[in-house]
Amino acid sequence: MGIRKQVKKGKTYYALYAGNKFVKHIGNAAAYRKYLKDIGRKENELATLKGTVTQPTMPASVFDVIYADPPWQYDFAETDSRAIENQYSSMPLNQIKRLGKYIPAAENAVLFLWAPAPKLREALEVLGAWGFTYRTNAIWDKEKIGMGYWFRGQHELLLVGVKGEFSPPDAEARYSSVIREARTNHSKKPECVYT
Incomplete structure (x- = not known):
C-alpha cells in the first residue's frame, strides 16, 4: 500500500495503490485488518498532501x-x-x-x-x-x-x-x-x- 505521484500536463496527482503484499496477505485476517487500517492512514495522508486539497473560498464579509x-x-x-x-x-x-x-x-x-x-x-x-x-x-x-x-x-x-x-x-x-x-x-x- 502506498501513494503514487504522477505528473500530467503540469499538474501533480496522487493516488493510492495496492502492492503485492495485499495479494500475499489476503488470506490472513489480522494482516487484512492491518491492511485496511493502512488504507485509512494513507487516505488521510493523501488528503493532507500539499496542493491536493481545495480550500473553500472564505466569505468576503465578516x-x-x-x-x-x-x-x-x-x-x-x-x-x-x-x-x-x-x-x-x-x-x-x-x-x-x-x-x-x-x-x-x-x-x-x-x-x-x-x-x-x-x-x-x-x-x-x-x-x-x-x-x-x-x-x-x-x-x-x-x-x-x-x-x-x-x-x-x-x-x-x-x-x-x-x-x-x-x-x-x-x-x-x-x-x-x-x-x-x-x-x-x-x-x-x-x-x-x-x-
Whole structure:
C-alpha cells in the first residue's frame, strides 16, 4: 500500500495503490485488518498532501458569531482502531492556532468553540490565539458513555469567547449551561446549538 505521484500536463496527482503484499496477505485476517487500517492512514495522508486539497473560498464579509469545531489531534489511542484519524484528518495544535488569521470575525464578535474534555487547555490556547477572551462554557451531556483514558467521556465542552465589546444575550434568551441530547454520528453536535 502506498501513494503514487504522477505528473500530467503540469499538474501533480496522487493516488493510492495496492502492492503485492495485499495479494500475499489476503488470506490472513489480522494482516487484512492491518491492511485496511493502512488504507485509512494513507487516505488521510493523501488528503493532507500539499496542493491536493481545495480550500473553500472564505466569505468576503465578516461575522459577529463564529462557530468552530477544530479537528483536535490526540497523542494517545489505546488501539489503532480507536485512533481519531480513522474518523477524520486531525491537525496539530500549532496549525489550529494559525487558522485564526483566516476567521472572518467582526471587531466585536463571539466565538463558540467545541472542545473535548482532554483538550480543554489546548482549546483555551486556541481561543486566545484567535483573538478571543474566554467568558464561560456549556456542557453537552451526550447521554451515552464513550471512550476515554482517565474517565469514559460522556460530555463535551462548548467554550464561549468574546472579541471586542460583545454583550451576552438578554436574560430571557439565555439557555441552560447543560445541553442534554444523545450523541448520534461521530462529531455531529446537538441540534439546539444551530438555532
